[in-house]
Amino acid sequence: MSTFMSHSRYLLRQLKRTIRMPHARLDYEIQNSAGALKRRRRTIFVGLSVALGFSVTAQSVSAEAEQQLDIHPPYDAIAQSSEPGVGWQNSPFLQGTPPPITSWGDVEEEDKEPKNPPPPPIDAEYTIASGDTLRRVMAKFGISKEEAGRAIKALSKTFKPRRLKPGHRLNLQIQPPVPPNTQKSLVSIDFTADAKTDIALIRDGKGGFVAQRHDRVLGRRLAFGAGNIRSSLYQAGTDEGIPPAALINLINVFSFDVDFQRDIKRNDKFALLYERLTDETGTTADIGPVIYARLKLKRRDIKLYRFKLKNGKVDYFDPKGQSVKKFLLSTPTDGARISSGFGRRRHPILGYSKLHKGVDFAAPRGTPVYAAGDGVIEVAKYFGSYGNYVRIRHGKQYKTAYAHLKGFGRGIRSGIRVRQRRVIGYIGTTGRSTGPHLHYEVIYKNRHVNPRGVRIPTGITLKGKERKRFKVERRRIDKSVAAQRKRNALEAKKDDS
Template identity: 40%
Template sequence: MSGFDVRSLDEVRRRSAAIIASIALSVILLIALIFSRFGGDTPASVSEPQTAPVIEASAGDTAIALSRSEPQYTITPVESLRDLEHAAFYTDCVACPLDTQTIVATVPSGGTLAGVLNEAGASGGDVARAVNSLDPVFEVRRLRAGQDITVYLETPRSAEDNEGERRLSGFSFRPAIDRSITVSRLADGSYRAREMTAEFERELVRSSGSITTSLYVDSLAAGATDRIVVELAGILAYAVDFQRSIREGDRFDVVFERFLDSDGNVMRTGDILYVMYAGRGDPLEYYRYESEDGQIAYFNEDGESAQRLLMMTPINGARLSSHYGMRRHPVLGYNRLHRGTDFAAPRGTPIFAAGYGVVERADRFGSFGNYVRLRHSNGFQTAYAHMQGFARGITAGARVQQGQIIGYVGTTGRSTGPHLHYEVHHNGQSVNPMALDLPTGRTLEEDEIPLFVAERDRIIDIRDSARNAAETGDAAASRIVSAEGTPGAQ
């Protein structure tokens, strides 16, 4: 054997020894890892792989108890949005690899949950089983456009895998600010849905101030939210014309509920308990009252309802362009009685039913163009002319709710531009819509008055001790988080 051959043989022997030593070392390390993982002499048995731990948040922020006896789905209370996010997936998916890829997708207009999952790359069979697993906790048809869906997929092992369908590990989404739904793949390839709800701390706060710019802007500056301002305006809409009557220096005051998570984030707002507006004339004050039969309304200190038979104005954000009374007609050119009030507004602006009633007609009506007339109680009728079109369902004989959209501003018929011509008739005679002394809505029964007075006094005590909504906590505590986890206006 040549010197070259001997050296080659020695080299082979050395390499073989190195390989054997490497294998032995790997086995030793593997055994050590197993013992450290499962507790030495008593390795944990992995029984019932189809079930996953239930998460039950304690009064603390992070204390979690685990249990393996549970139904196919559970509703588990947690205490913060962070809990919902952290518990959403990995605590439930016992069949998912550690290298799961996360994709956040948004449901498009006209889209479906199955379409979102398919678009993310999940296989069709997985998608069907996963979506069907939602039935016990969520109606898929209620999924709305714009909803964010967090999709979990197995990470591709190669470029070829990345181009095709991948196994769906699960998905999660938050259909409401206090509700999280998670679907996870189990060991047998089926999917399980879980619903978790957040429990928030309730507090009563007060937003008050004076008008310097507008009720909307100044209320927000005083700690109210978009939703609270809209509801505030709705309560006062029967007595205050916010497009024309509001003045600088008018005062407002509102007490309302809001709900915070354990981190102090304001998750949503609740009911308005008290409203005050001081403008022209005597201040208006209204208190929330729920009767024994569950009806909720707002009443002044004497028990008179804030609600009136008709709203002051049936359109928001409009400019009063022509009053009731004699005027020179802009098209015909001569003086005549203008039997209504004109509100100039952009084409397509919604028009509301001024009160509860029945549609008497909704059609083309001569110089009025597209026209709606409603019949209300107490001998009142309201009419709406020059509309661009009618809202869905507005036909003769249909019943409408106060504030319901019945049509949209246009310029049909004899008209010089987009506007609403609004008329009110009482017992067949036209009357000035802006000078009506309208009957109130619901009246409290005699035996309800003591109950209302007690509730009114309770609300006054709350008002006097409520914290200022604009000064509670720091900026983070004043932040409103929407159902998708972004700043919003709940």
């Protein structure tokens, strides 16, 4: 009995020492305790049971207590009862539920799963169609006008949403409604703006959005194509596997000097050297500029070289260093045929003979019409029998006029300056017209002249150091053309075998 009481007094002394222990020391003792939390609780329970007369052998209690002396017991449960033994009976340790731990630095409360976790965001894809705007797209996915407005405002700092065109593919993340809210919310949008640029719109953590831009690093590789023309230059290039973008660039290069509706004949030949822009996998991401272009016609052999001047401007020059660029385009639209020439004719509607002051180009409704040269727009409005009409002043002596347009190009209005080949309108049949066509006029010194016969000022001629630089570049390009032509011939021979 004396041994039992001795051990009991020993345990009580240890408990009192623990109560008086400073917090820092207590934390240290807890961190260096050998037992796990459950083991600690069990030891305290056993020690206290011995102290209160429970049927436990003194030897067993002593062995356990000596291993676990520095444990902080749940004293609150004891202190709340004034009757002997009642506090221990109400102790949480005896009820099978651990007490909450709030002051022990090394014991963390278990993470609890939320009762109603929000649903995960939904991934969606959308391809921009004709007439779509970004605001309309977000409305289709249930995004409120207010949130769509904030998203568009943030995106506009990096990318103008109006630049989205039919065919652009958007990747969206939409958050379904989270009770008590009933409105969907936008998580993110990302898309490829062009071959070189990716755009992402994400949440900024403050209820708004932030736009990010990623510029791709593309490699440059040369590609060569050549062929014989059977029906059209474009069709011949397509048959040879040349990308449409490269063919359009080729046509634009020759557009100053060649009338593709009348100058091109069967069995004429063409060749071009152009750049391919490739991504990190070697896949063609975009088509670069035409470096060299050749068109061998029945009576002419035209060779053009791309050359960058010291002032940074880029132009195409013939082998002698004469710029191919002319003051005015010979044809201000693509793929059109002349349906009526310049001069006196019997008017198809009025029925009597009168001077036809321009040239008519017949083409499908909606075909783009370009500014024939750099200049300032004098008139852009509906103009009587001309219908929708644009007139441009080019310098002091030349003007061009465009009539019967279906509509005007974006931003076209009186007083603005335009560059050559800017879209100013679209072929239509407004005003006094019998069908879709462009009526095109050239006015020189306030007199109407034949657009097909007028002498148009040419571009610059290289001289001095610029001419020497051009000759070096021309020889380099000629070597590249010869090497590419040889490579294509070897590949064709290998395919045949």
